[in-house]
Amino acid sequence: MVMELGRISIEEVDWGRKTSIDGKTLRIDREELVEKACRGDPRITSIRAEIARPGESTRIIPIKDVIEPRVKVEGNGGIFPGLISGVETVGDGRTHVLKGCSVVTAGQIVGFQEGMIDMSGPGARHTFFSKLLNVALVIEVKKNISKLAGLRGAAYLGEAGRNCKPSEMNRYEVRGPSGSNGSEPDLPKVAYVYMLLSQGLLHDTYLYGRDVKAILPTLIMSTEVMDGAIVSGNCVSACDKNTTYHHQNNPIIEELFRRDGVDLFFMGTVVTVLGLYGQAG
Numbered sequence: 001m002v003m004e005l006g007r008i009s010i011e012e013v014d015w016g017r018k019t020s021i022d023g024k025t026l027r028i029d030r031e032e033l034v035e036k037a038c039r040g041d042p043r044i045t046s047i048r049a050e051i052a053r054p055g056e057s058t059r060i061i062p063i064k065d066v067i068e069p070r071v072k073v074e075g076n077g078g079i080f081p082g083l084i085s086g087v088e089t090v091g092d093g094r095t096h097v098l099k100g101c102s103v104v105t106a107g108q109i110v111g112f113q114e115g116m117i118d119m120s121g122p123g124a125r126h127t128f129f130s131k132l133l134n135v136a137l138v139i140e141v142k143k144n145i146s147k148l149a150g151l152r153g154a155a156y157l158g159e160a161g162r163n164c165k166p167s168e169m170n171r172y173e174v175r176g177p178s179g180s181n182g183s184e185p186d187l188p189k190v191a192y193v194y195m196l197l198s199q200g201l202l203h204d205t206y207l208y209g210r211d212v213k214a215i216l217p218t219l220i221m222s223t224e225v226m227d228g229a230i231v232s233g234n235c236v237s238a239c240d241k242n243t244t245y246h247h248q249n250n251p252i253i254e255e256l257f258r259r260d261g262v263d264l265f266f267m268g269t270v271v272t273v274l275g276l277y278g279q280a281g
Helices: 030-038 122-126 147-161 222-227 244-248 251-259
Strands: 002-009 012-015 020-022 025-028 044-052 063-067 070-074 093-099 101-106 133-141 168-173 189-197 203-207 218-220 230-234 265-274
Touching: 002 222, 012 044, 012 133, 020 147, 025 147, 030 044, 030 133, 030 147, 044 147, 063 147, 063 244, 070 147, 070 222, 093 147, 101 147, 133 147, 147 230, 168 222, 189 203, 189 230, 189 251, 218 222, 222 244, 222 251, 222 265, 230 244, 251 265
Parallel strands: 002 093, 012 025, 101 133, 189 265
Antiparallel strands: 002 168, 020 025, 044 133, 063 101, 070 093, 203 230, 218 265
């Protein structure tokens, strides 16, 4: 099983009449973005879109999630399966990434609030997201939180890169537990145990749209994570927050793929639950 990840470099984001990529500039139809993100969700009372660029005197607060725009170009399923696309196993074919930008969801919910991005000043040094071109969706809701609005917004922007030529292309081969067929060197076999926050009370994580508190340890293809099979529901305190962006760009998976066949044999990823305070959900 092979997956290609094509990275399209975005160095500027601006509003425009049509959502498209012009060179390294992402132009966004602001009204259409809001419409696609909202999509008649009855929980949303208002939503607006803003742009926050590195170096600007801007603070985004309170952060709910950060999502990297991606689009499934070839292969099974779509981006964020089980949530905004059908429940099909993803992680093969080809996916395009808008690198250098993100969709940030922000807004008030019941409970204590934490999580912010400073785009300049001393606070900017403490978050990687201050280096990104952030398209912020500021959402007010009747109750709970609309997780889908940010995912829909990111998928909408990702579509702009469907027919673009990536500036960088990476290939990931998934061989699995029986993939060596005896032809590989005698390398140590390594599996990645991916512990997903699953305490509840807005400290949730979703696998193919399902709350992971209800799952047993499950072996998946590591490339499934790159297509958004794992989505963050960590909506409260910053110290407990792993955003969807972190899952999409998991550095451990990236490093294990890089070393696969060199000094280890990458067997795959096992997702399991991680509760706090000694609890497993």
